[in-house]
Amino acid sequence: MSKAIYIATSEPNSGKSIVTLGLMRMLLGRTASVGYFRPIIDDFKEGETDNHIDTVLSHFEIDLKFEEAYAFKRSEIVAKRNSGKVGDVIDTIIQKFKALEERFDFVLVEGTDFSGEGLVIEMDVNVLVAKNLGIPAIIVGSGIGKTLEELVGSIHIAYDSFKEKEVEVLSVIANKVEVQNIELVKNGIENNLPKNIIVEAIPKIAALSNPTVKEIVEALEAHVILGEEYLNNQVENVNVGAMQLRNYLTHLKQDNLVITPGDRADIILGALQANLSANYPKVSGIVLTGGLIPEDSIVKLIEGLSRIVPIISVEDGTFATANKVGSIDSKIYANNKDKILTSLKTFDEYVEPDRLAEKLITFESNGITPRMFQYNLVQRARKEKKHIVLPEGADERVLEAAARLSYVDIVKVTLLGDIDRIQRKAAVLGITIDYDKVDIINPVESKYYTDFVETFYNLRKHKNVNMDMAKDMMADVSYFGTMMVYKGLADGMVSGAAHTTQHTIRPALQFIKTKPNVSVVSSVFFMCLEDRVSVFGDCAINPNPTASQLAEIAISSAESAKAFGIEPRVAMLSYSSGTSGKGEDVDKVRTATEIVKKMRPELKVEGPIQYDAAVDFNVGKSKLPDSEVAGQANVLIFPDLNTGNNTYKAVQRETGALAIGPMLQGLNAPVNDLSRGCTVDDIYNTVILTAIQAQGL
Numbered sequence: 125m126s127k128a129i130y131i132a133t134s135e136p137n138s139g140k141s142i143v144t145l146g147l148m149r150m151l152l153g154r155t156a157s158v159g160y161f162r163p164i165i166d167d168f169k170e171g172e173t174d175n176h177i178d179t180v181l182s183h184f185e186i187d188l189k190f191e192e193a194y195a196f197k198r199s200e201i202v203a204k205r206n207s208g209k210v211g212d213v214i215d216t217i218i219q220k221f222k223a224l225e226e227r228f229d230f231v232l233v234e235g236t237d238f239s240g241e242g243l244v245i246e247m248d249v250n251v252l253v254a255k256n257l258g259i260p261a262i263i264v265g266s267g268i269g270k271t272l273e274e275l276v277g278s279i280h281i282a283y284d285s286f287k288e289k290e291v292e293v294l295s296v297i298a299n300k301v302e303v304q305n306i307e308l309v310k311n312g313i314e315n316n317l318p319k320n321i322i323v324e325a326i327p328k329i330a331a332l333s334n335p336t337v338k339e340i341v342e343a344l345e346a347h348v349i350l351g352e353e354y355l356n357n358q359v360e361n362v363n364v365g366a367m368q369l370r371n372y373l374t375h376l377k378q379d380n381l382v383i384t385p386g387d388r389a390d391i392i393l394g395a396l397q398a399n400l401s402a403n404y405p406k407v408s409g410i411v412l413t414g415g416l417i418p419e420d421s422i423v424k425l426i427e428g429l430s431r432i433v434p435i436i437s438v439e440d441g442t443f444a445t446a447n448k449v450g451s452i453d454s455k456i457y458a459n460n461k462d463k464i465l466t467s468l469k470t471f472d473e474y475v476e477p478d479r480l481a482e483k484l485i486t487f488e489s490n491g492i493t494p495r496m497f498q499y500n501l502v503q504r505a506r507k508e509k510k511h512i513v514l515p516e517g518a519d520e521r522v523l524e525a526a527a528r529l530s531y532v533d534i535v536k537v538t539l540l541g542d543i544d545r546i547q548r549k550a551a552v553l554g555i556t557i558d559y560d561k562v563d564i565i566n567p568v569e570s571k572y573y574t575d576f577v578e579t580f581y582n583l584r585k586h587k588n589v590n591m592d593m594a595k596d597m598m599a600d601v602s603y604f605g606t607m608m609v610y611k612g613l614a615d616g617m618v619s620g621a622a623h624t625t626q627h628t629i630r631p632a633l634q635f636i637k638t639k640p641n642v643s644v645v646s647s648v649f650f651m652c653l654e655d656r657v658s659v660f661g662d663c664a665i666n667p668n669p670t671a672s673q674l675a676e677i678a679i680s681s682a683e684s685a686k687a688f689g690i691e692p693r694v695a696m697l698s699y700s701s702g703t704s705g706k707g708e709d710v711d712k713v714r715t716a717t718e719i720v721k722k723m724r725p726e727l728k729v730e731g732p733i734q735y736d737a738a739v740d741f742n743v744g745k746s747k748l749p750d751s752e753v754a755g756q757a758n759v760l761i762f763p764d765l766n767t768g769n770n771t772y773k774a775v776q777r778e779t780g781a782l783a784i785g786p787m788l789q790g791l792n793a794p795v796n797d798l799s800r801g802c803t804v805d806d807i808y809n810t811v812i813l814t815a816i817q818a819q820g821l
């Protein structure tokens with residue numbers, strides 16, 4: 125059975141990085157661990173490393189040292205070949221690959237870039253490596269500058285090269301194809317290859333071809349004067365600022381790089397003001413030519429602006445600089461998250477993962493890893509898009525999460541708050557939000573406001589709520605957002621970044637209410653540890669649950685685990701294991717365990733049990749040798765909020781675990797609470813959890 129795949133191309137600049145990134149995420153979503161290996165890489169300067177390797181290892185947090193991820197530099201291959209030691213090359217490549225194969229469930233091997241001498245020789249090298257590693261290949265070809273016949277022909281030549289050496293080709297991917305020609309290209313290739321070959325086509329994406337200001341700095345050997353924190357800005361258009369300002373402004377285009385002599389203060393300041401103006405396109409950066417630097421007074425003025433762009437200086441003249449910028453071949457690099465996300469999104473949109481995965485993965489992994497869990501969350505949310513309302517629309521973290529969610533297009537988002545304030549704040553912060561995908565509603569100005577007030581009054585008048593009180597309540601974003609869920613105008617709500625837990629869940633308890641046969645609302649965290657995902661409950665809601673409430677929390681938590689692909693093994697935690705302990709606290713856990721067993725006899729549950737006996741196999745088997753749960757529990761139920769809240773935070777901080785949640789359980793519709801110290805990732809993940817909860821209703 126193959127445990128690896130070889131990504132090969134037959135030409136330079138094929139864009140195989142998008143395939144590498146997409147396959148890596150797909151594999152990490154389906155297997156416990158994936159390694160990355162490049163048999164041959166381009167030479168790099170002393171103190172630097174290979175960009176491809178850096179990007180993959182850092183973005184996917186692969187536990188590999190740089191030196192373990194490649195075998196030879198290009199110059200070393202040339203020297204070995206010239207001295208007749210090609211056999212040594214293959215032996216070393218196999219040795220390093222086998223070391224990774226033993227460590228990882230699957231290894232993604234990326235071939236050469238065709239940036240050196242002789243395309244035919246380089247193709248032969250890739251075929252030879254894949255043959256000796258005994259792994260199948262995926263061939264990536266570029267549609268740039270080719271007719272359909274030329275593209276099909278070049279891919280067929282590459283396919284024949286591998287098949288002649290008995291290297292199995294699983295798939296061919298035509299990259300950088302005009303979007304309107306996708307189906308035409310796929311059909312053309314399919315008609316010229318065996319039917320068992322998976323054929324995919326990916327369109328040319330401008331955002332991936334456009335260089336960033338950082339790449340321009342490196343190519344021009346430029347000096348950064350200001351705006352170093354914005355070097356990842358992408359450059360879509362380039363023009364020279366040589367005319368008068370009033371005329372030049374009419375030539376600005378979106379994501380414009382301005383090239384101008386360093387003494388043209390009018391062009392510099394005009395471009396920066398245009399970038400701040402809602403009436404002009406965004407400027408990505410400014411290149412000052414001729415080695416000229418603005419005077420101190422101009423620099424001081426620029427430094428006082430609310431938002432700037434990178435301003436860089438070069439020694440070359442304007443004409444030479446413009447020519448050099450035009451010849452830059454853009455790459456994807458580790459800290460350019462926008463390009464990485466664009467690559468992943470494009471791959472997901474145009475490549476059918478299940479067909480490819482079925483061929484690639486010929487084994488099954490036990491359990492579920494954090495990367496698999498997070499990948500599955502995104503894929504599940506994407507299958508049935510839900511509408512989630514975020515009441516704290518003016519919070520910077522919420523805005524950034526909304527921007528990311530709109531970009532990956534897996535949920536519909538509504539922000540609550542003052543529309544002008546939210547849009548102005550996003551603009552000042554440089555957060556790009558697609559307002560076609562993200563709605564903003566001001567509760568008191570909304571067309572729903574009057575109806576919501578009347579509905580709330582009718583629901584709560586038995587609690588002495590009058591119309592004035594109802595108006596005040598519906599002006600509150602938490603109440604308004606909860607009413608959107610109640611009315612079916614949204615599928616779920618996520619709040620708490622700027623509000624207390626009580627403020628977030630009180631409206632839900634008042635009129636969304638709990639599910640039938642559920643008496644207690646509780647919460648779970650999905651704790652993404654290094655090699656597994658555990659469910660912790662309840663760490664956010666119930667201070668001191670009774671035995672019956674604890675049993676209900678355990679059952680709800682087990683159901684939540686199962687709903688998210690985790691087969692539950694429930695540990696009812698206490699300070700003693702089995703029958704050894706005595707006392708009120710242990711008795712409560714023991715009683716709760718008996719209630720769970722009576723109510724849900726099919727559940728694997730153990731309690732009371734200590735934390736170490738629950739999660740450590742050796743400890744578990746020594747204390748409770750006959751238990752199905754001890755040593756392998758994945759749903760951990762804490763006896764009270766004090767223990768649960770502190771434990772999840774201790775595990776999170778001390779191990780670096782990702783804590784996704786809290787996710788509330790037991791309500792008729794999903795409403796989830798955030799910590800006021802939450803990050804953008806916390807909000808993003810909780811929204812996705814909420815969307816998946818809504819799918820199950």
